[in-house]
Amino acid sequence: MKLSAPIYHLKRQAKRLSREEKIPLHEALDRIAAREGFNRWSLLAAKLSTTAPAGKLFARLTPGDLVLVGARPGQGKTLMSLELAVEAMRSGSHAIFFTLEYTRQDMLDRFRAIGVDWLDFRDRFTFDCSDAISADHIVNALASAPRGTVAVIDYLQLLDQRRENPELMVQVRALKAFARDKGLILVFISQIDRSYDPATKPCPDIQDIRLPNPLDLTLFDKTCFLNNGEVRFQAAS
Template identity: 70%
Template sequence: MKTTQPIYHLKRKAKALSRAEDIPLHQALDRIAKDEGYGRWSLLAAKASETTPAGELFAHLQPGDLLLLGARPGHGKTLMGLQLAVEAMKTGHPGIFFSLEYTRENVEDRFRAIGIDCTQFNHLFEFDGSDAISADYMTEKLASTRRGTLVVIDYLQLLDQKRENPELSAQVRTLKAFARQRGLMMVFIAQIDRSFERTEKSLPDITDIRLPNPLDLKLFDKTCFLNNGKMAFAAAL
């Protein structure tokens, strides 16, 4: 059964319903799912996952890769990051989500939104929402992490906010060297500049990344951009 709208639109409707009626997000998601002909959201999400591009994208990642994942707000970049973590965990490898923006509860809500019971991955999934997140912090936390782990960093530009941290380019170089040495896959969620919305492009590209301070984007091995349910993947800049 095909949904009447793309799944990311249905998620937006559920969020609006949750706010408007002051009900938990999972209840709003279930109501939207019933309108689409599914008994609950997890069933709708499971059906949608059969055609999700996350599995295809994950298949392109190799240990040591740095992936730049960019989209405007509300176009699924965080969900894609979590879906990539799920793909890694399905293969028995850990998925670690570092966030300077989300809380653990936010992440659990997002897992429910994609039909995933995060308790099934309790032994593999780790969330870290420390205010101290930086390249040095993450390399210390990941010191004993095994090869094949997928690390999501939410998000790139926030690493650049604290003056006491090294400049962004230095942090990315540190993480790149660490990922190569330890065989980790690192996904950097990135903001897209607002100016993209004034263009006629259907998808953002590397020139649309918002960079308050200089960063050599050639440090990233692969890129993925999302917009309105579309995805563009590229290997090597």
């Protein structure tokens, strides 16, 4: 499948078209899809999903894994993480998206961007945008989650932003123990340090994670990094 630009570029073009033309995002996405030779964006996304990196990454995950998805802004790390959640739900599992960044409408827009109708998974998907998101909040929310549930945490560096929250290292260690005990998969979206230079390294790696506070990155089992349409995933240690 050959597109005129990487999928995240096409999505960015659709957002710009939506703003400029003052049309709904789904209409803008359909216009971009038509330019690529598809009647609707959902058809383009469905065709792309047969070779999507998210499916390949999900196949490598096992219950208890902590996964790190990192990229600079606008490179598709949120959509990749949401696609992992969708892969889990398609396999029969549940998913929950914890975010300190997005509204419910933002999340619906991102479902549209990956060509998925969230209503198809309304009994398996939960969206949590509480201001109180932290390790304790996540543990409480997932206390009764079935084994294999995928939880996306958006994003890693915000977990200890509130002074009353424990240190980041303490929170991630607690979440790792919890995930292994419950058989859950936790996907952490992560910022990349501004010092990362794509001119010298095509894709960021574990050394480029932005860490304003100390964190042992070997706590993560798998990593996925994105840049300019390239996706790389591997074991973290």
